[in-house]
Amino acid sequence: MRANEAIRKISALLKGAGVSASEKEAELIVCFILKTDKTALYRDNPEITEDSYQDIIARRLMRExxxxxxxxxxxxxxxxxxxxxxxxxxxxxxxxTTEAVRLIKDNFAEPLTILDLCTGSGSIAISLAKAFPNSLVYGVDISEKALSYARENALINSISNVVFLHGNLFEPVGNIKFNVVVSNPPYIKTGDISELDPEICCYEPVEALDGGADGLRFYRKIFEQAKNYMRPEKFLIVLEIGYDEASDIQKIATDAGHKNIQFKKDYAGLDRMVFVQNVFSLM
Structure with a gap:
């Protein structure tokens, strides 16, 4: 069959299983199998066999x-x-990450020392290291499994100015002082995890999701501990947050002694990130 017919068939199967964005996923699956991009896919409409995607669809219908x-x-x-x-x-x-890059470029000059807490796959740390090649970026995670992916991803993307450390938040960085701390910490309430989509609650690591009973456990630790690891003359903290956590995080940061706390919304108009800085403008 042709690729466009396969996309229709796969999309219908995924939609029937409750998978959101089924058409987009069908395109991605066909592109992956044919090792092509979306432009070439629709331009050439190549042949594809049903056997070539059966295993992938079976796994996806299990919501992997x-x-x-x-x-x-x-x-x-x-x-x-x-x-x-x-x-x-x-x-x-x-x-x-894009906002963190903008703020750093607007307010700092390299070289810098940057820390990404709860780095996971290294997505933020590697992006920052690429954007600031004359700086040194550290990525920290408590999961050795996650760090194995992060280190491989740095190699895959030819990024050499990033170091990944195993440990709990600031624990493994010793006496290093940072210009910038960035993090996407776990922020889902423990009781809400089982209600998430099966792709998340049944497959992704719970330790990367679970922010404690109120979802705020890591923000308390980060804001309290950050004071001992920031360069006092000029610093920036950028954290991803849950859409309904801004008021609580404002209080947590204030109680920890931080000032100049600002929030920014995502494209859906939901509070998505918090900035804490000392001597410069975020706007």
Missing amino acids: PLQYITSEVEFLDLTLKVGPGVLIPRPETELV
Whole structure:
């Protein structure tokens, strides 16, 4: 059959199983199998056999994430390897990373020392290292499995100015002082995890999702501990947050002694990131 017919068939199967964005996923599956891009796919409409995608569809109908099946995900201008044991980077994190890059470029000069906490696949750390090649970026995660992906992703993308460390938040960085701290920490309430889509709650690592009973456990730790690891003359903290957590995080940061706390919304108009800085403007 031709690719356009396969896309229709796959999309219908996925939609019937409750998979959102079924048509987009069908395109991705066909592109992956044929090792082509979307432009060439619709231009050439190549032949594809049903046998070539049966195993992938069977796994996807079990709601295994497509990114785990293909072992990769696009993140900004990077291709990252992902699989069981590591959180799949989200578009929201792309937005946070893009904003962090903008703020750093507007307010700092290299060389810089940058820290990415809860680095997972290394998506943020590698993106920042690529954007600031004369700086040194550290990525920290408590999961050795996640760090194995992060280190491989740095190699795949030819990024050499990033170092990945195993440990809990600031614990493994010793006496290093940072200009910038960025993080997408776990922020889902423990009780809400089982209600998430099967792709998330049944496959992705719970330790990368679970932010404690109120979803705020990591923000308390980060804001309290960050004061000991930031360069006092000029610093920036950028954190991804849950859409309904802004007011609580404002209080947590204020109670920890931080000032100049600002929030920014995502494209859906939901609070998605918090910035904390000292001596310069974020706007």
